[in-house]
Amino acid sequence: MTRLILHYFVLIFLLSSCADNVNSDQPDTDGQATTSSDGDGTNSGADNGADNGADNGTDTGSTAQCDYEASAGNKTIHRLNRVEYNNTVRDLLGDQSSPAKDFPADDHGYGYDNNANVLSMSALLFEKYERAVERLLETALFWSPKAVASQHFEAESLVGTVGKASGSGYNLWSNGELPTDFQIQEAGVYVISARLAGQQAGPDLVKAAIRVDDVTTPFWVAAEGAAPAIYQVAMALDPGVHQAAAIFSNDYYKPDLNEDRNMIVDWIEIRGPFEPTTVFQWFEAEDGMAGIAGPNGFQLLEAEPHFSSNISVAANGNYEISVRCYGQALNNKNPQLIVWIDGQQVGEVEVTTDAVIPDTYVMTVPITAGDHVLEVGMGNPEQSGNQSRVLAIDFVHLLGAVELKQPPVSESRTSILICDPADSSELVCTRQILQAFARRAWRRPITTEELDRLATLAQLARDETKDFEAGIRIALSAVMLSPHFIFRVEADAQPTSKEAHPITEHELAVRLSYALWSSMPDQELMELADSSELSKPATLQHQVRRMVADSKARSITNNFGGQWLQLRKMDNVVRDSVLFPAFDSELSESMRRETELVFKSFLHGTQNFLDIIVSSSTFVNQQLAEFYGMSGFEGPGFEPVASVGINRYGLLSHAAILTLTSHTFGTSPVNRGKWVLTQLLCDEPPPPPPEVNTELVIEEGQEMSMRDRLAAHVADPGCAVCHKSMDPIGLGLDNYSAIGEWRNVDDFGFQVDPSGVLPGDVAFDNPQELSQIIRESPGTARCIVHHLFTYMVGRGEVLGDYCDLEAVTQAWAETGYQFSELFVLLAETQQFTHRVPPQSEEGGNE
Structure with a gap:
């Protein structure tokens, strides 16, 4: 099963799980015109719709009898708008990248872009969600804040000073170079690599060089066309545009002897940045060992001789030791390539390639700061008659950089991966991670059935990828692509009731947090909801005042103030x-x-x-x-x-x-x-x-x-x-x-x-x-009440709201029109705290 199949399985299982829990046939309580954003977060037309049958003129201080039947807080299932999505991933993952800036513009209803009835879903928007979630989780789970990046250039896409592209490479058929420009953002040590092969002719090997800006490093290319080799240099570079080039400098051509020396370039790559303490050392085999000279610069080991060289490193670190070699088996056993540091074996690998196509074998080993002896040799020499097991070495390459310590772990990674499967079991740890994350992302406790589905999905991905974290990431993607994350889902606990009844404690927490913060509830709200304390009048009032005083209430200024005043x-x-x-x-x-x-x-x-x-x-x-x-x-x-x-x-x-x-x-x-x-x-x-x-x-x-x-x-x-x-x-x-x-x-x-x-x-x-x-x-006072009500509840005003909003306006006057108290009064209304099931056509408020 591929990741793509798993991905679509995610969607099917989540949509089916949502269908059982979401009352999706909510009626349209607004009946308003819909307008699209002009890109400035405002309406392109007049969509305020403020009248709705009530007297919304300048004289709203009417003392007429209020006999409208009160409405409740029913509305269409509420998709997060772009601002709410950005704020939610900020508080969930600590991500400040505002991924929703790339989403399609939100429509507006009654002057606001958080009106549930106009926040629809499209195929394009869901595709944007998929891409955003992939980037968000990649960032959140990344291990180190400083990545080593690669820039790769295929030779056939470049233009040399001589020669031409040939197949999947570039043939430098005379002295010249194949250059490419590259740009780097950070200062550091960069490794510049070129995969080269020689069309050997004459008494000498192909003489090549890698040039970086005005610094040229020459070397001999022993590799031949069937088995190109990677040649590298390292140097400290500053941010900016640089140029790297592969150079061929000893052309040889004897047409009468049918001899023509050329150099083939497969690709050029720049990798970095590494830390300034990076060690880069290159050893040709013939310079460091007493083996038998072989073809094209290889040294042949049959018994005890090892490659040996003194090395000096400045810092404790993980070092890559690369050996280009090939082997000759004996008695169906390939040679074992061994690496020793100061006489202690630190690496071993079986050499499976032969002289036709040599290869480069890489081992990562820890080395402490100081002077050492590096040895490379064969661990299983053997002779049988006049036959020997042979290990042929071309070069040894040492690359090392960072100190031997765990890189910093991001807070987002720590908050998600709350356990280590090595401490218990993968299944137990998987369920712990998914339960905690889904509870925060879905803004409510999750059911056992939902957790089972997520854990099953993680296990399927784990089995496919052989990677625990990959399985977790697929399941986390499912959580964030679920309607329970993208929408503010409210499941009616009393769907058959004809009377207005309270929404759940967690739904109340969500309504509060998105009304006041345009984001998900914090831990305090969730804990109060868990204990069924949030809906108590004194607690509710205290929480509204706390939230308005919180720094997250800047969303009230940006989103309510920005749209009410059209800033x-x-x-x-x-x-x-x-x-x-x-x-x-x-x-x-x-x-x-x-x-x-x-x-x-x-x-x-x-x-x-x-x-x-x-x-x-x-x-x-x-x-x-x-x-x-x-x-x-x-x-x-x-x-x-x-x-x-x-x-x-x-x-x-x-x-x-x-x-x-x-x-x-x-x-x-x-x-x-x-x-x-x-x-x-x-x-x-x-x-x-x-x-x-x-x-x-x-x-x-x-x-x-x-x-x-x-x-x-x-x-x-x-x-x-x-x-x-x-x-x-x-x-x-x-x-x-x-x-x-x-x-x-x-x-x-x-x-x-x-x-x-x-x-x-x-x-x-x-x-x-x-x-x-x-x-x-x-x-004026009632108009302000109307606008804030529309914003906080996420729907337009209907006739059944009129009497309650008149009462709110009068109560607000008693506070001296203190703005923060208006939020308290509106949060206490039945429209904010209650709901009723969809009404029949015979009557009701909807």
Whole structure:
């Protein structure tokens, strides 16, 4: 059975195991439109869908009777989105490589990319999962952090100064060289090898050399075409581009005698880096032994003579001793190649090749630092009549590098391979490893049946590969390709119940961790779930507060804040460099970081979260401070500052918000007004009728201010309904340019008039008054509740949520609108902690 067959067996067995446990026929509770990401983590269209039959306008302080039947937390089985996948493998394996950056973009629902209904699975995505898991486990289980790598160049793919490619090699038929460039990333000792053979002719062997940059090392090539040999040099190299070449330097040609000496190059290889203490020594057999001279530089051993040479090594280490040789058997027994260090045998191998095709035999032996005597010889000499067993040696090669110690073991490897099969049995150790890993990866205890299947799979792979770790790796791959890892699977423990009932303790831990951390539960959450303590009200409240205060809660800023405020759009903002020369990628990042830091300060503080709209403090670095007209700041670091006197009045005056709601060449009061209505008031305007021209068209030659252009546009009755809400807000912010600079004239050179009147005859004179009106709107608090609910639960709001969210909004007011307490209140809702089975068509919330 090949690894490929095992791999597909994995998929079949996992999908069948999941089918028994997953309630996969969850109804679509949202009914929303789906939009794809534009690549900036934001929606390409208006998909907020905030209404859903409930009153989501600016006046949500209704005291009307709440008689909607409460909904529970049902939703489609929830695939991990890209951010959640990256964070989960980070916490599971300690891997920071963000493998999901190569996955297809996630769709969005209701403004967020963690909406379960739109997180579908495709064949392409599953293929990406397979590749990611292979890389992740290879990295996690790797033994040493510094790998010795090889760069291999087949000679026929190279171009020499003479000769041409011939078959699977390159024939240097005259004096010349075959070069290749190579690049290295780390300084160290590198071994440069060339597999060569001589087309021998004349009185001498082929004379060759290996050149590395301007250093040339010559040698004789005794090997012939039927049995090429590997010739090597070693040297210290710095990072960068280098050149290696195989050189032929003693061409011989006697056409009248049909003699032609050439050199055949099979390949060139660069291997390294080795440690700087690497020893590289090369000994020709004729220089170190008293054997009988054989053909092509070989020395023939028949009895006691050994190859012998003094060696000196600088460090304790594992050393490769390579011997190119061939043997002549006697009485059906091949010669035994023996290696001695200081008279002690340290290696032995049977020589099975003959004179037609010699080979290089490699043994790895430990050698301590100091001076030693290296001997190589035959361990079983024998004569029978006039016949002898013969060992013929061409050369001996010593290569050694690292100190004789175990290389560092990564934390991820230690956390996965929690036992050694040598200490118990392979089966016991296999089950221990898989049970612990699957419990963390699947975020719940695994069943005996599931463990049996995984252990069986590991054993099948072990039997196929003869490698314990290979078997473990196949089973670990199965765990990470399972729906129980890729999805947040919730198996209904009471599928026949008609009443809302609690989800399991481990499911609650998962909902909490992905709502607050966008990642898997930590050990504390899992232990509380194990003991059935997590769902207790006091424990649940404490855990939410702990998690919001944890550093992993940066995901709330990045993922909730980044999508609610649409800060992710800043990645793709482009501005005309002539109109806005100050705008570049660094300024764009500083703008976004300002808003993120303000958001974070409210998340971890005790202040009224509604004040984020009117806050008189912000965060700036030197670049942003200069952009805002402030002085006295140096360096890239951000500092909290008071924004009084610089025309900054809270969130709506942040350069990031003003920039992402503008166009490439100028401001967009319509976009700015729509952003405020949608993101802060949950009163998103409907899309324009198809027949309405949305361009601000004016007659040729006519000069008009931005306000007058919009007024002319609104004269169309088809436009007026929507624009009466959007335009006053957007025009109230027109003192800010398309990159958020304060100005007194608009894009067309007219004086800005920031005053306006909102529906309900609410008037304002400037951006500061506008911000205060929005902050005090009854709809603002509930809109924030709506957005955070949508994000935390992973589905859109339905009618049955209305009364509960009204209660949450009122309870949040009693906390003084402390942002961290809103997470506690939402985590306590029935929608977050309960579920109901799918309802029949006769009724129910779904």
